Amino acid sequence: MRKTTLLAAAALLGSRGLTLAQNTPDENNPNVDAPFVRNIRADRPGQTITAQVLRPGRFQLETGFQHHAGGIGPAQNLSAATLRIGFFNSMELRVSQPYFHNGPSRVTETGRVDSSGWAPVVVGAKFMLSPNYDTRTQVAILVESAVPGTGSQGLRDTKWGPGGRLLVSEQLGERYGLEANFGFSQRGITAKDMSKGQFLGTLALNGPISDKTGFFVEAYGYGRAALSTGTTAGLYFRPIPEVRVDVTAGQGVSGLAAGTTTVGAGLTLKMGK
Known part of the structure; x- marks a missing residue:
């Protein structure tokens, strides 16, 4: 009888251990259904790029139009599109290309643009440093380059x-989040080019107003010897979970x-799981 009891207890414990071992990180993560990590998080608008890395098999297309007026030079119109692709090993591939609708010139942090038309294609990748996709604190590295x-x-x-x-993201409660970026970019790959590179820092807050609407506010600064600063604010609307519109x-x-x-x-x- 004692032998039978011991065997039954061992079987139950072994079965329980096997069940726990089969649980996925998502099943053991209480934050997996939080709206902040489940809702669409775009790498636009503004200067701030989210620390979110898309899951394997997920695609996200982000497009936008901007009108710049005042400051140095004439008014300018700019369109841009970015395709993000979730890849294996906690990596996201991305490609983007802006289009300048009118010229003749526009001053940017990397120099003067002297024409209208398609800007160079930018390719890059995000690498997730966080332990899983839905952790409250998310950290990632973005590397990218304009293609000559x-x-x-x-x-x-x-x-x-x-x-x-x-890229650093901190979830506040279930729905709100802070996003911060610390970066550096340059034109060219030599040491001389590096000495003319630009630093970038941003901080953004986003969160809901209702179940389908939300807000975004941001402060940023870029430059090297002299710092240029600015702010961005906006509203977004999600008519369905896979679509987000913002102004x-x-x-x-x-x-x-x-x-x-x-x-x-x-x-x-947003496309895919």
Whole structure:
């Protein structure tokens, strides 16, 4: 009898251990259904890029239009699209390309753009450093570069334009979140190019207003010897879980961006699981 009891207890304990061993990180994570990690999080609008890395097999297309007025030079119109692809090993691949609708010139943090048309294609990847996709504190590294020889004749470059960012996200409660970026970019890959590179820092807060609407506010600064700063704010609407529409407005505060007003709108589409 004692032997039978011991065997039965061992079988139960072994079965329980096997069941726990088969649980996935998602099943053991109490934050997996939090709206902050389940709702669409776009790498637009504004300067801040989210620390979220898309799961394998998920695609996200983010498009937008911006109008810049005031500050240095004439008013400008800009469109951009970014395709994000969730890959294996906690990695996300991405490709983007802006389009300048009118010229002749526009001053940016990386120099003067002297034409209208397609800007160079930018390719990159995000690498997740967090323990899982749904942790309350998310950390990732973004590396990307403009590809030489791409874009319209007046905008293309002959050199790679590498850049990198540390992306940090902190969930506040179940729905709100802080996003911060710390980055550096340059035009070219030599030491001389590095000495002319630009630093970037951003801090953004986003969260819900209702079940389908929310807000976004951001402060940013970029530059090297002299700092340019600005702010961005916006509202977004999710008619269905896979679609997000946003409208934004921004104001340059100091540096090259001083006096520049930006208004825009965008659309984000999520595909896959």
